[in-house]
Structures are given as C-alpha cells and as structure tokens.
Amino acid sequence: MIGPCWHGRRSIYPHRSPMREARPFFHQRDSQDARLDMSSSSIAPLDPARVARIEAFGGRIAPLDPIGAEVFGIDLSLKEPPPEVVEALEQEMAHRGFLVFRNERQLEPEDFLRASCWWGGRALHSTHGIHPATPGGNQHIFRLSNDRRYGIPGVGPQWHNDGSFNAATFSHAGYHIVRPAEKGGGTYYAHQGAAHDALPEERREFWSRLSSVNSNTGVVHPAVHEHPVSGRRSLWLHLGMTGAVIEKLPDAEGFRLLDADELKRLCHQYNDVLNAGLRNGYAIAYEYQERDCIFIDNLAVAHRAAPEAHLPPEKQGLRIMHRSTVRGVEDFTPGHGLPLYLDIHGPSPLGDGVWQAGGIGFRWDDGIPMQN
Numbered sequence: 284m285i286g287p288c289w290h291g292r293r294s295i296y297p298h299r300s301p302m303r304e305a306r307p308f309f310h311q312r313d314s315q316d317a318r319l320d321m322s323s324s325s326i327a328p329l330d331p332a333r334v335a336r337i338e339a340f341g342g343r344i345a346p347l348d349p350i351g352a353e354v355f356g357i358d359l360s361l362k363e364p365p366p367e368v369v370e371a372l373e374q375e376m377a378h379r380g381f382l383v384f385r386n387e388r389q390l391e392p393e394d395f396l397r398a399s400c401w402w403g404g405r406a407l408h409s410t411h412g413i414h415p416a417t418p419g420g421n422q423h424i425f426r427l428s429n430d431r432r433y434g435i436p437g438v439g440p441q442w443h444n445d446g447s448f449n450a451a452t453f454s455h456a457g458y459h460i461v462r463p464a465e466k467g468g469g470t471y472y473a474h475q476g477a478a479h480d481a482l483p484e485e486r487r488e489f490w491s492r493l494s495s496v497n498s499n500t501g502v503v504h505p506a507v508h509e510h511p512v513s514g515r516r517s518l519w520l521h522l523g524m525t526g527a528v529i530e531k532l533p534d535a536e537g538f539r540l541l542d543a544d545e546l547k548r549l550c551h552q553y554n555d556v557l558n559a560g561l562r563n564g565y566a567i568a569y570e571y572q573e574r575d576c577i578f579i580d581n582l583a584v585a586h587r588a589a590p591e592a593h594l595p596p597e598k599q600g601l602r603i604m605h606r607s608t609v610r611g612v613e614d615f616t617p618g619h620g621l622p623l624y625l626d627i628h629g630p631s632p633l634g635d636g637v638w639q640a641g642g643i644g645f646r647w648d649d650g651i652p653m654q655n
C-alpha cells in the first residue's frame with residue numbers, strides 16, 4: 284500500500300466560485316430546433332498564461348484535436364511540480380477534459396498513484412475489486428484487461444463517469460496503459476460542457492430540472508451542474524447505474540419520476556449527444572500509445588471503453604491498463620431541495636415511474652452492453 288497522498292495540500296477548490304473564469308467560448312442560441320447544435324467551436328483553447336507557467340517549469344503542453352491536451356517533459360515519477368504548475372495543468376484538464384502525459388519510460392505503479400494525488404481531492408479513493416495480477420496486490424490499482432487472466436474484463440462499455448455511486452464522485456481518474464493492444468482498443472471521452480451546449484434550448488431547460496438516483500447507493504446527483512473549476516454548465520448521467528430520474532415540476536412545487544418511455548428517451552438522448560461529439564468536435568476516440576498516462580477531470584468528461592477494447596486478445600492483442608481514482612472535493616449535490624440520498628432499495632417516495640435498485644439500474648437499451 285502506498286501512503287504518499289494524505290498530507291495537507293493546497294486546493295484550487297476552496298469553494299465553488301473563485302476559480303470560475305470568463306467563458307468566451309460559450310455561445311448563445313435561441314433555436315427551438317429539436318436537432319443537436321452542430322457547432323464545433325465550444326472547446327476552450329489552451330490558456331496562454333497557463334501554457335507559459337508549464338513551459339517555465341520545463342514542460343510543454345499541446346492541444347489534442349478536438350478535446351484534451353498532451354503534456355511533455357513533466358516526469359510523473361519525480362516529485363510534484365510547484366503549485367502554480369499543478370494548478371495550470373489541473374485547470375487545463377477542467378477546460379479541455381483530460382491530459383495525456385507522454386512518458387519517456389514506463390511508470391512504476393507507485394509513481395502513477397502518487398501523481399494521481401496531484402489533482403482534485405489529493406488522495407486516492409478506491410472502491411473496486413483487486414485482480415490477482417495487480418502488482419503487489421495494491422488496493423488502489425484497478426487492473427483492467429481484455430484477458431481475464433491479466434485484469435478485469437468488460438468494464439465500462441457505456442458512457443459514464445467514475446464513482447457515480449459516491450456522494451462526491453471521484454474528482455479525477457487516471458488511466459495508465461501498461462500494455463496497449465497491438466490492434467488498438469482505446470477509450471472514448473466526451474466533453475460534458477460542450478454536450479450540454481449542443482442540446483436544443485428547451486431540452487437544456489428540461490435537463491436542468493432533472494436529478495438522477497444511483498441504482499446501488501441511492502445517491503442523488505444533478506443532471507446539469509456547474510463545473511467547480513471551469514464554471515461551465517455540464518451534463519451528467521451514468522448510463523449503466525441509474526435507477527431513477529426525478530423531474531422538478533416546471534410550474535409547481537414538487538417532483539415526479541420519469542416513466543420508462545421518458546427515461547429511455549432521456550438515456551438515448553444523452554447517448555446520442557455524447558456520440559455526436561465524435562463527429563462534431565467535442566469527443567475523441569483515443570488510442571493509447573506505449574507508456575501513456577491519462578488523467579481526466581471526472582466532472583468535465585464522460586467516457587466509455589471503445590468496442591475494440593473488449594475484443595479478445597487473440598484478435599486484438601493483449602491490453603492491460605491500470606486505473607486510479609481520486610477522492611472528490613465536495614459532495615456533488617442535487618438542486619431543487621432534494622436530499623443527497625434516497626432509499627432506492629425501498630418503495631418509491633415519488634409515486635409512479637421508474638424506481639429500480641441494483642446492478643446496472645434501468646436497462647434503457649437491450650442492444651447496448653452495460654457493465655460496471
């Protein structure tokens with residue numbers, strides 16, 4: 284077990300408002316058109332002041348197209364960079380979704396875990412099972428593979444954010460590719476702020492009144508939130524662990540549950556708007572290069588495994604990845620006066636509608652693989 288992540292740190296999340304910045308990339312629309320907005324201009328470019336801080340430290344950052352950024356010259360196995368450099372990196376992660384660190388040599392598992400604690404809640408928060416092949420049996424490494432002898436297979440084929448079953452969720456997650464498959468099999472990442480902006484205005488209003496209930500813990504999360512670092516309004520929904528969605532009534536006090544047809548439509552809309560990012564400039568099908576280490580802002584981007592990631596090793600080559608998860612900074616609380624938890628395992632407190640406990644929760648499409 285490692286223990287480098289528990290000492291006091293500064294935080295760029297002292298509370299929600301100070302780090303909000305001007306958002307020139309926001310755009311206004313008044314369309315009532317039910318189609319998705321096809322704008323591709325809604326991802327913030329790198330901030331020159333932050334780039335300069337990273338370069339002054341000897342690093343280099345370059346945007347990936349259309350989201351994310353790659354970082355060179357910052358060795359994750361060395362001690363943590365000065366606070367202003369970590370802050371610059373963390374803010375770019377919040378705006379662009381994720382950072383890929385291009386490592387010149389393979390990271391040791393302890394180095395990967397230590398670097399994970401540069402971000403967000405500054406401590407590991409590990410809730411997963413431990414595969415027998417995990418180095419040292421380290422409880423903080425979630426070891427994934429397309430071969431069950433080497434890691435846990437089949438995880439995360441649907442759009443999701445890690446740790447949605449927690450009150451705070453995870454602030455960040457790390458993905459260290461130990462062995463990329465020869466024929467590929469990466470991860471899709473979608474920017475949830477840009478996805479929010481891509482919804483037609485009347486749908487954004489509807490989404491802003493929704494909250495999801497986790498099918499396993501009953502924790503309630505907002506379907507639209509303001510990102511704590513970028514300030515950007517962003518969508519949030521787990522497509523493989525949602526047991527109910529609550530609508531705040533538009534013209535009255537009170538709430539109702541979405542029924543099965545409404546929840547199916549909602550999940551499909553979310554799936555569609557994130558997938559559309561692959562064509563419209565706010566999602567990426569990322570293929571790992573040797574030694575890549577990715578850190579994501581888990582409140583800024585949703586992700587899912589590429590279908591190829593789960594193809595058998597005989598067909599695709601062996602893939603092994605280590606994941607780390609970082610403690611959330613603050614509870615991810617629902618609005619509208621809703622409690623942080625509801626008893627999803629008991630009877631519905633809100634009358635008719637989908638109220639489904641356990642496992643993957645509400646199955647909104649029989650043809651889409653779902654696994655947590």
Ligand SMILES: [Fe+2]
Nearest residue numbers: 439444445586
């Ligand atoms: Fe995940």
